[in-house]
Amino acid sequence: MSDARTLKRPGAGLRLGRFRDLTLVPVIIVLLVAGSFVDPVFLTPGNLTNVLQQQSALALVVLAEALILIAGKFDLSLESTVGMAPAVAVMFVIPVSAGGFGLEIPAALAIPLCLLIGAAIGAFNGFLILRFQLSAFVVTLAMLIVVHGLQLGLTGGKSLFALPESFLYLGGAVWLGLPAAIWITGLLFAAGIAALGYFRAGRSLYAIGGNADAAKAAGIRVDRVLWVVFIVGGTLAALAGVLETGRLGGISANQGVGWIFMVFAAAVIGGVSMDGGKGTILGALTGVLVIGLVENILTLKGVPGEWKQLVYGAIILVALMISRLAGGRAQD
Amino acid sequence: MTSTDSAVVEARGITKRFGPTVALDNAGLTIRAGETHALVGRNGAGKSTLVSILTGLQRPDQGEVLFAGRPAPALADRDAWRARVACVYQRSTIIPALTVAENLFINRQTEGRLINWRALRTRAQGVLDQYGVDIDAGSQAGDLSVEQRQLVEIARALSFGARFIILDEPTAQLDGPAISRLFERMRALREQGVTMMFISHHLEEVYEVCQTVTVFRDAKHVITSPVRDLPHDALVAAMTGEAAVAFEARARKVDAKAPVVLAVSGLGLAGRFQDVDLQVRGGEIVGLAGSGSSGKVGLAESLVGLRRPDTGTISVNGTVPRPGDVPSTLKAGLGFVPQDRHHEGFVPLLSIGENATMPIAHKLGRFGTISSSRRRSRAEGMIQQLDIKTTGPDQPVGDLSGGNAQKVVLARALSDDPSALVVINPTAGVDIKAKRALLGSVEDAAARGAGAVLVSDELDDLRICDRVLVMFHGRVTKELPRGWTDSELVAAMEGID
Numbered sequence: 001m002s003d004a005r006t007l008k009r010p011g012a013g014l015r016l017g018r019f020r021d022l023t024l025v026p027v028i029i030v031l032l033v034a035g036s037f038v039d040p041v042f043l044t045p046g047n048l049t050n051v052l053q054q055q056s057a058l059a060l061v062v063l064a065e066a067l068i069l070i071a072g073k074f075d076l077s078l079e080s081t082v083g084m085a086p087a088v089a090v091m092f093v094i095p096v097s098a099g100g101f102g103l104e105i106p107a108a109l110a111i112p113l114c115l116l117i118g119a120a121i122g123a124f125n126g127f128l129i130l131r132f133q134l135s136a137f138v139v140t141l142a143m144l145i146v147v148h149g150l151q152l153g154l155t156g157g158k159s160l161f162a163l164p165e166s167f168l169y170l171g172g173a174v175w176l177g178l179p180a181a182i183w184i185t186g187l188l189f190a191a192g193i194a195a196l197g198y199f200r201a202g203r204s205l206y207a208i209g210g211n212a213d214a215a216k217a218a219g220i221r222v223d224r225v226l227w228v229v230f231i232v233g234g235t236l237a238a239l240a241g242v243l244e245t246g247r248l249g250g251i252s253a254n255q256g257v258g259w260i261f262m263v264f265a266a267a268v269i270g271g272v273s274m275d276g277g278k279g280t281i282l283g284a285l286t287g288v289l290v291i292g293l294v295e296n297i298l299t300l301k302g303v304p305g306e307w308k309q310l311v312y313g314a315i316i317l318v319a320l321m322i323s324r325l326a327g328g329r330a331q332d
Numbered sequence: 333m334t335s336t337d338s339a340v341v342e343a344r345g346i347t348k349r350f351g352p353t354v355a356l357d358n359a360g361l362t363i364r365a366g367e368t369h370a371l372v373g374r375n376g377a378g379k380s381t382l383v384s385i386l387t388g389l390q391r392p393d394q395g396e397v398l399f400a401g402r403p404a405p406a407l408a409d410r411d412a413w414r415a416r417v418a419c420v421y422q423r424s425t426i427i428p429a430l431t432v433a434e435n436l437f438i439n440r441q442t443e444g445r446l447i448n449w450r451a452l453r454t455r456a457q458g459v460l461d462q463y464g465v466d467i468d469a470g471s472q473a474g475d476l477s478v479e480q481r482q483l484v485e486i487a488r489a490l491s492f493g494a495r496f497i498i499l500d501e502p503t504a505q506l507d508g509p510a511i512s513r514l515f516e517r518m519r520a521l522r523e524q525g526v527t528m529m530f531i532s533h534h535l536e537e538v539y540e541v542c543q544t545v546t547v548f549r550d551a552k553h554v555i556t557s558p559v560r561d562l563p564h565d566a567l568v569a570a571m572t573g574e575a576a577v578a579f580e581a582r583a584r585k586v587d588a589k590a591p592v593v594l595a596v597s598g599l600g601l602a603g604r605f606q607d608v609d610l611q612v613r614g615g616e617i618v619g620l621a622g623s624g625s626s627g628k629v630g631l632a633e634s635l636v637g638l639r640r641p642d643t644g645t646i647s648v649n650g651t652v653p654r655p656g657d658v659p660s661t662l663k664a665g666l667g668f669v670p671q672d673r674h675h676e677g678f679v680p681l682l683s684i685g686e687n688a689t690m691p692i693a694h695k696l697g698r699f700g701t702i703s704s705s706r707r708r709s710r711a712e713g714m715i716q717q718l719d720i721k722t723t724g725p726d727q728p729v730g731d732l733s734g735g736n737a738q739k740v741v742l743a744r745a746l747s748d749d750p751s752a753l754v755v756i757n758p759t760a761g762v763d764i765k766a767k768r769a770l771l772g773s774v775e776d777a778a779a780r781g782a783g784a785v786l787v788s789d790e791l792d793d794l795r796i797c798d799r800v801l802v803m804f805h806g807r808v809t810k811e812l813p814r815g816w817t818d819s820e821l822v823a824a825m826e827g828i829d
Contacts, residue, residue: 199446213425
């Protein structure tokens with residue numbers, strides 16, 4: 001892998017750029033040290049694996065949002081997809097008595113159907129934003145409400161518990177000693193890092209987010225790429241829903257609700273710019289890790305639930321300030 | 333000899349409409365191999381539309397484009413277009429967050445599937461070296477200067493193999509020395525057989541680097557002529573459609589006893605300028621000249637409170653406003669036109685009336701309210717006074733052409749009848765008629781007794797000044813009274829005396 005080595009040191013500018021992606025590494029180290037003082041359990045492999053598994057679903061949504069943000073767009077509706085896509089998909093499978101539609105299609109189709117629903121939501125977002133030329137912020141804000149509303153309406157606001165075993169498998173299985181969710185998320189992040197680092201299609205996201213007119217002039221099919229990004233984003237959010245469902249063993253009416261704030265926080269402290277064209281998938285991953293570690297430390301420390309939000313928000317602000325100081329550039 | 337024999341590009345009978353506006357009306361031009369062909373015209377003459385048609389970004393409603401006598405490729409075939417024509421657009425197409433290397437090879441980073449960053453960087457460095465651009469391909473494009481970005485764009489344009497380049501107002505954002513370096517480069521490219529189309533608002537540049545000139549006016553082709561057969565006045569006449577009246581700076585005499593309206597002593601800002609002393613009397617226009625790094629813009633921005641100087645004092649009308657504080661400077665009686673009208677000059681979505689009366693909003697009503705009828709009447713007066721071409725005071729400034737938008741910015745500066753006026757590059761990117769109107773308004777203000785500081789990169793603008801201070805490396809190095817020659821001023825700006 002000589003490529004990986006050159007990427008690290010191809011020149012002063014790019015090297016600085018790489019550092020900027022990793023400004024959260026010191027924060028992560030501080031959190032690891034601080035955590036080990038808080039509770040001896042913290043640094044055990046079991047606990048750290050636990051942190052990763054808990055964050056894997058959120059991480060997939062961060063991956064989706066990072067792709068969309070880098071391409072210069074916005075998607076708030078991802079959090080609703082996390083709940084709605086798996087809920088509706090399993091309702092095709094489970095009997096009426098368990099809250100289903102009564103169609104009882106084969107259980108093996110549930111996960112593909114779930115991903116398809118996610119892709120369709122992304123495609124519809126793309127349609128409104130690209131074809132109708134509407135603002136991504138407003139479209140996906142409306143879609144956030146619509147998609148969640150659809151879930152509430154169809155489930156009658158109830159949680160779904162009697163789920164097919166195959167649907168729960170991915171969220172609960174253990175492969176080679178690690179939860180399958182960690183493997184899946186890890187592989188998808190690796191794919192994202194490779195795509196955005198080494199493939200033309202991936203690099204075109206930076207061109208589009210950085211200067212869409214320039215991208216067009218360079219022959220990039222801007223609308224098509226963006227549409228694909230929205231579809232991939234929706235699909236990843238649906239997959240996150242599958243993992244979360246498997247981990248918790250059921251789909252509550254609130255699955256995914258409120259995630260989008262954490263998603264944006266993770267992406268932005270990880271160095272992804274809200275203005276598009278800047279940031280990396282690796283950076284976004286460090287953002288997720290910071291959030292996960294903070295949450296874990298607060299839990300171990302026994303911080304009462306009512307105070308968690310405050311501490312949580314404050315720590316995100318501090319992480320932002322640290323990455324701003326370390327990165328040396330104004331945050332967008 | 334028919335025109336197509338040696339024509340690199342030919343546009344025939346091009347018509348393009350955008351809704352009700354006709355951007356090009358049966359216009360065309362022919363550019364022969366090896367020439368540098370100027371395309372000039374006032375704002376809205378159709379130059380930019382022709383550029384986007386010639387580069388395959390837009391399809392003409394009627395007419396055709398031929399490259400070397402053959403029909404242009406299909407619009408979707410970007411590679412075919414780029415092999416025929418390259419363009420350095422007016423708006424930078426460099427993506428700041430990416431490296432220079434990636435910008436050079438954007439969307440063609442690799443032949444295969446995986447991008448090999450080391451090979452990409454080597455290839456990019458090769459392209460830069462080939463065109464003599466001294467930039468590290470690994471550096472971040474956002475760290476480059478405007479001039480360097482432009483060089484990267486030119487190198488990128490040529491690297492597609494095109495032998496015909498369009499340069500759309502390349503000099504608009506460059507300072508004097510950078511423009512001369514650009515021209516040297518253009519001459520060298522021409523010697524290598526590269527054909528160029530050059531767009532500029534500065535007619536002297538046309539005479540300096542072009543062999544042929546085509547004039548567009550009101551979406552139509554007016555004339556194509558060898559540059560040497562078309563004297564300056566005739567060129568201006570072709571552009572404006574009326575006999576040229578050379579811009580005559582008005583003869584003015586500054587009353588030596590007029591009060592000092594703007595006084596500066598010992599002013600300094602680290603890294604920008606030092607030890608500047610300056611006194612402007614009422615009725616006087618003082619020019620500030622210098623290269624891009626001379627500190628002239630920094631000085632002007634300190635005068636108006638946009639920057640806070642480290643040392644020295646500024647007094648406006650005898651009072652000393654708080655340093656680095658725009659509102660208190662305005663209150664002391666100073667009006668200003670900022671360097672970048674798009675960033676600091678106006679709010680594009682707000683109406684002309686609202687933009688122009690922003691500093692005097694408190695005078696248009698009581699207790700924080702604004703009377704819209706009073707605002708309207710004030711704005712109508714300004715529109716008339718500055719000859720702003722608009723449908724009325726309610727039109728958003730964002731819809732106006734560059735020259736008219738700049739007039740709104742000047743109207744705002746003049747709205748409170750300031751006793752001191754600071755004007756930074758007022759004529760950047762505006763056409764010749766608007767230029768005259770803008771400079772005329774500054775002279776009007778001086779005639780009303782205001783003292784003005786005019787910062788400009790354009791020598792012609794500075795002719796209205798009673799004296800010109802030349803800055804070099806942050807210091808005022810020379811003072812030239814009215815009647816200076818171009819070479820005198822340029823020599824002082826370059827620091828060669």
